[in-house]
Amino acid sequence: MLMTFFREEHELFRKSVLNFVEREIRPHVEEWERAQSFPREIFRRCGELGFLGAHYPEEVGGSGGDWWYAAAWGEALTHGRCAGVAMALMVQTDMATPVIAELGTREQKEEFLAPALRGEKIAALGISEPGCGSDVASLRTTARRVEGDYVINGAKCWITNGTRADFITLAVRTGPEGSGFGGISLVTFPTDVKGFRVTRKIAKIGNHASDTAELSFEDCRIPVRYLLGEENRGFYYIMQNFQGERLIAAVSAVAGAQLALDETIRYTQERTAFGRPILKFQVWRHTFAQLATEIEAARWLTYRAVDLYNRKQDATREITMAKLFAGELACKVADRCLQAHGGFGYAEEFPISRYYRDVRLITIGGGTSEIMKEILSKRMGWG
Amino acid sequence: MKILVTVKRVPDPEQKIKLKDDRIDLSAANWQLNQFDEYAVEAALRLTEDARNPATRLGEVTVVSLGPAEVQQQLRAALAMGADKAVRVDSRDEDLDADIVARTVEKLVRRDSPDLVLMGKLAADNEGNEVGQRLAGYLGWPQATFASIIEVVEGGKALLVGREVDAGVEMKKVRLPAVVTVDLRIVAPQAIKNGRTPPDHAYPEGPRYASLKGIMAAKKKPIEELTLAQLAIQPTLRVRTVSVRLPPPRKAGIKVSSVQELVDKLHNEAKVI
Ligand SMILES: Cc1cc2nc3c(=O)[nH]c(=O)nc-3n(C[C@H](O)[C@H](O)[C@H](O)COP(=O)(O)OP(=O)(O)OC[C@H]3O[C@@H](n4cnc5c(N)ncnc54)[C@H](O)[C@@H]3O)c2cc1C
Numbered sequence: 194m195l196m197t198f199f200r201e202e203h204e205l206f207r208k209s210v211l212n213f214v215e216r217e218i219r220p221h222v223e224e225w226e227r228a229q230s231f232p233r234e235i236f237r238r239c240g241e242l243g244f245l246g247a248h249y250p251e252e253v254g255g256s257g258g259d260w261w262y263a264a265a266w267g268e269a270l271t272h273g274r275c276a277g278v279a280m281a282l283m284v285q286t287d288m289a290t291p292v293i294a295e296l297g298t299r300e301q302k303e304e305f306l307a308p309a310l311r312g313e314k315i316a317a318l319g320i321s322e323p324g325c326g327s328d329v330a331s332l333r334t335t336a337r338r339v340e341g342d343y344v345i346n347g348a349k350c351w352i353t354n355g356t357r358a359d360f361i362t363l364a365v366r367t368g369p370e371g372s373g374f375g376g377i378s379l380v381t382f383p384t385d386v387k388g389f390r391v392t393r394k395i396a397k398i399g400n401h402a403s404d405t406a407e408l409s410f411e412d413c414r415i416p417v418r419y420l421l422g423e424e425n426r427g428f429y430y431i432m433q434n435f436q437g438e439r440l441i442a443a444v445s446a447v448a449g450a451q452l453a454l455d456e457t458i459r460y461t462q463e464r465t466a467f468g469r470p471i472l473k474f475q476v477w478r479h480t481f482a483q484l485a486t487e488i489e490a491a492r493w494l495t496y497r498a499v500d501l502y503n504r505k506q507d508a509t510r511e512i513t514m515a516k517l518f519a520g521e522l523a524c525k526v527a528d529r530c531l532q533a534h535g536g537f538g539y540a541e542e543f544p545i546s547r548y549y550r551d552v553r554l555i556t557i558g559g560g561t562s563e564i565m566k567e568i569l570s571k572r573m574g575w576g
Numbered sequence: 577m578k579i580l581v582t583v584k585r586v587p588d589p590e591q592k593i594k595l596k597d598d599r600i601d602l603s604a605a606n607w608q609l610n611q612f613d614e615y616a617v618e619a620a621l622r623l624t625e626d627a628r629n630p631a632t633r634l635g636e637v638t639v640v641s642l643g644p645a646e647v648q649q650q651l652r653a654a655l656a657m658g659a660d661k662a663v664r665v666d667s668r669d670e671d672l673d674a675d676i677v678a679r680t681v682e683k684l685v686r687r688d689s690p691d692l693v694l695m696g697k698l699a700a701d702n703e704g705n706e707v708g709q710r711l712a713g714y715l716g717w718p719q720a721t722f723a724s725i726i727e728v729v730e731g732g733k734a735l736l737v738g739r740e741v742d743a744g745v746e747m748k749k750v751r752l753p754a755v756v757t758v759d760l761r762i763v764a765p766q767a768i769k770n771g772r773t774p775p776d777h778a779y780p781e782g783p784r785y786a787s788l789k790g791i792m793a794a795k796k797k798p799i800e801e802l803t804l805a806q807l808a809i810q811p812t813l814r815v816r817t818v819s820v821r822l823p824p825p826r827k828a829g830i831k832v833s834s835v836q837e838l839v840d841k842l843h844n845e846a847k848v849i
Pocket of ligand 1: 324351405554562
């Protein structure tokens with residue numbers, strides 16, 4: 194194991210998550226994919242075992258671990274061979290909640306964060322809208338201040354965990370129309386508020402076990418104390434929050450690619466054509482050697498980003514590169530691995546076919562590859 | 577109740593076996609806690625807790641392993657599950673056989689006087705299934721092997737042990753102290769009754785997962801380090817490995833077109849009927 198970064202307790206944690214994934218998730222994946230959902234109980238069990246709060250401070254019910262726990266968590270989750278469940282859980286741990294730990298008041302931490310880390314409340318992150326995804330600064334869901342309340346109107350789209358979330362870490366426009374990135378705020382939004390509605394569950398090509406929702410808000414009143422941090426600083430907080438989200442996406446992309454490649458190598462060792470294992474054809478050996486090399490490169494770029502992020506250094510450049518590189522690579526690995534399976538790669542009964550469908554999200558969710566390049570080129574001063 | 581649980585690290589049974597210099601090549605082995613030993617740890621924990629309040633320990637569980645420094649990982653894993661302390665007796669795998677292990681554990685038992693020694697029924701590497709029986713012999717203690725049910729009876733002075741046999745479950749009463757080796761079903765939801773946990777309590781199937789709290793706590797639990805010499809054990813092997821060979825590859829199967837043909841082949845070629 195990688196003793197450089199992962200210490201003995203990280204490895205024990207990884208083992209425990211892996212055990213859980215192998216016994217409590219993997220055997221049910223087919224069923225949950227068909228049902229397009231999985232039991233709430235999984236959140237609760239993960240909370241009970243301390244998986245959800247591993248890298249959160251003890252004051253909010255976490256275990257005070259460092260970010261290598263998040264990395265071990267993200268890697269281990271890929272072993273369920275079901276990106277839908279993994280994503281739902283990573284939204285809970287690394288997408289919707291870190292910003293509450295960072296900026297929330299004591300009440301917000303008690304009401305939203307702590308029960309989320311215990312797995313009792315399901316969390317969602319609501320930024321994207323039907324009319325805007327990449328261009329976060331143009332979001333249109335408004336929050337007007339009325340007598341100590343915010344009154345929220347608008348719609349959100351693509352919200353993971355959205356059909357059953359107990360609360361949403363929600364991006365809203367508190368500035369006037371046309372205020373751009375300077376008029377956005379983040380709030381904690383309980384979904385039992387009047388006027389909130391799940392408009393529809395979006396049917397997708399992959400991640401079937403995870404629900405993705407379109408949501409509507411009609412005169413939803415929440416108290417101003419649900420504001421996260423300062424008003425109109427939301428864009429900045431979102432960009433900060435994206436770092437952890439993109440990093441865990443990169444971590445999971447690398448681990449998933451490695452798993453797919455390992456399984457494909459095993460398959461091609463056993464499957465024969467023209468009197469020999471597929472793996473003995475030079476074209477495949479070379480393909481796999483190339484992919485193994487690229488995965489290794491992606492892993493170390495990602496670990497470099499994790500190390501910086503973990504030490505609270507500026508890691509935006511490395512995280513952006515890791516998300517870009519690992520995401521694109523995972524798609525390529527999925528494509529080649531499916532090909533190496535021949536017809537079985539196209540059949541539902543082989544995990545590689547699900548991986549192929551699921552993996553496609555990585556270069557889109559949490560910011561597209563194009564946006565990653567945009568961020569990088571601007572940082573280099575070319576934009 | 578004071579329980580001593582023996583644990584062994586074994587190479588991942590799913591990994592392909594490779595030979596090198598007439599030995600199994602373990603250089604790339606992925607070591608893990610032997611599954612039956614993990615079950616023994618789970619059984620010991622269930623015996624020493626009230627499931628309604630597992631944080632308060634009602635007994636003490638010590639895990640013991642013989643092996644090189646790396647075995648610490650498996651011991652920590654058992655501590656993370658909830659065992660109270662650990663002992664590692666330093667040794668190299670190739671210097672051990674079932675008899676040396678049994679004699680070493682005997683010394684520890686005589687030193688620490690547990691009420692019960694719980695062990696996995698066998699280790700998944702060589703599937704020896706000897707150490708428990710040898711240990712009970714050396715100690716002169718009652719034994720029950722392949723336990724799938726354990727119930728504490730007579731106010732903690734004896735155990736009622738269910739053992740799976742071909743015709744059903746044989747129930748045996750053993751006085752404590754005793755040696756019990758466990759089988760797979762000992763981790764069924766209601767396999768263990770300790771007299772404290774309500775008898776209708778159902779555990780989740782299987783050994784518990786180490787919680788992160790348990791992992792953090794395990795860092796602070798003591799692991800005692802001993803040598804064979806300190807326990808006055810002469811490491812003279814009674815069993816030597818002469819050579820290791822892979823089984824011959826299996827021949828591909830054939831399809832038969834009728835029952836008659838099948839019977840013919842079984843009779844004339846395979847000569848099994
Ligand atoms: C399954 C799934 C789950 C999701 N979960 C969540 C969630 O939980 N919460 C949430 O808030 N969002 C979520 N999203 C939304 C996701 O973050 C957005 O889909 C993503 O940011 C892209 O936005 P968009 O879909 O509006 O695409 P658009 O912004 O419309 O982009 C369309 C295309 O144009 C390209 N493009 C855009 N701008 C540029 C540019 N400047 N230069 C070059 N090309 C550009 C994009 O790269 C893309 O290829 C989810 C999406 C999916 C599919």
